[in-house]
Amino acid sequence: MTHSTETREAARPRPPRRRPPARAGLAETVRFMATHTLPVFVRGVASPRFGVVALYSRLNQPAWSDATLRSMRARHGGAPVLVRGLSGEMLVLFDEEDVARFFAEPMDVLAMDARDRLDSLSVFEPTGVICSHGRLREDRREVNDRALAAGQDVHPSCAEYQRIVTQECRPLTATTVLGLPGLRTALARISRRTVLGDRAADDTELAGWLTTLRDRANWMGRSRPEASRALYARAEERIARYAADAPEHTLAARALAAPCPEGTDPLGQTHHWLLAVEVCAPVVLRTLLLLAAHPAEQDEVRAEIAADTPGLPRLRACVRESLRLYPIVPDLVRVTRAATQWRGVRHPAGTTVHVPIGFHQRDPERVPGGHLFAPGRWLVPGADLDPRTAPFGQGPGRCPGDRLGLLLSSLVCAEVLRGNRLTGARPVLDTGRPLPGILDTAGIRLRLGRP
């Protein structure tokens, strides 16, 4: 990648003359807003509204957004397109090389602190990395990454987390039908125990406060800001009490144990961690649904579990594949800190850059079998760095909890599948056809039977 003092350009040869940017016209902008941007807000930016998800599933809403993005890409020849969004213009990337560059650029060029995200998430994690700027952001990210053991395949607390998962999954395998409520309860307890310790396991009051704050984050911080600040303060105090004597293996203790730069609250990230671990519940449920619909894959995974294969690579590949098909973060956003050039067109500092990664990673024109469940693709060397399929993002902005999320999700799946077989599931997925673009996760029911 070449650097210049004023502008940056991807290594690909570009025409020297300046061109006007590709810009969405009025009809295209309205279509983009109606089929892509607004549905994300209605579904909930910070906390999914499951009723809306069920409606989208009936209406096959992702197909509308896919059709819009496909036609924009064709109309503008794959060039980045400026589109007016809810809070100003953004540059939408369609080309694989542009997406690869989006991931590769350092934070001082493509920063992660986009305004929308801050407004929304500062309700429940005001001192978290996601709501910080500049140097402070980097410091906070460092504290965060150390506690999460970002980039390490085996988390140092792996053995303790395995023990917690085994204990919390017992109620799940004691039943014959598994759905979202049971998994949410299990993951919420796993989350409190791994982040704050066993003393917090039963604290559903704290969980309720954090849920309220997350729901309010859907309103971009405009719903009852005073009440939210007071609630945040109560939650913060409760978290600090647990953290004060949390055992070594917890994320809170790991954050407190390391040196912490001035202005960086080591516990400022706990809210995000508690949420992020809980989010593994729908991930696990969708992975298991896909395995129920693909019995041969289920057999391979069960054999891997029975053999105690270290790291459960096949099962992890299934979790990744379910995240590719049903991403938690379908749109990635950065804001430029310097002037940049994309395909020979100069864009000023402060440009919002948008990658609809949920669209890209299913795109059958670029990703073979894009709408099918094919977990083997994640076992191919280098798959984790393929910019077409990036459910955790990539590069300096990559999710620092990716390994932990995969670890906990695959351990929970393994507990369910150990000694059990998924014998039936609702909804019934037709594996001979493209998989639905969205699943009504709250409506999933899995039947557990003896093998």
Ligand code: HEM
């Ligand atoms: C298992 C499911 C998970 C998925 C699919 C996921 C995905 C993502 C994605 C796509 C991003 C944004 C990356 C970008 O903008 O390029 C992100 C950010 C982040 N994730 Fe995750 N994540 C997961 C689990 C976790 C867990 C378990 C934790 C911690 C306990 C975590 C902590 C974070 C943090 C702190 C950030 C913000 C990073 C920053 O803004 O610098 N994630 N995640």
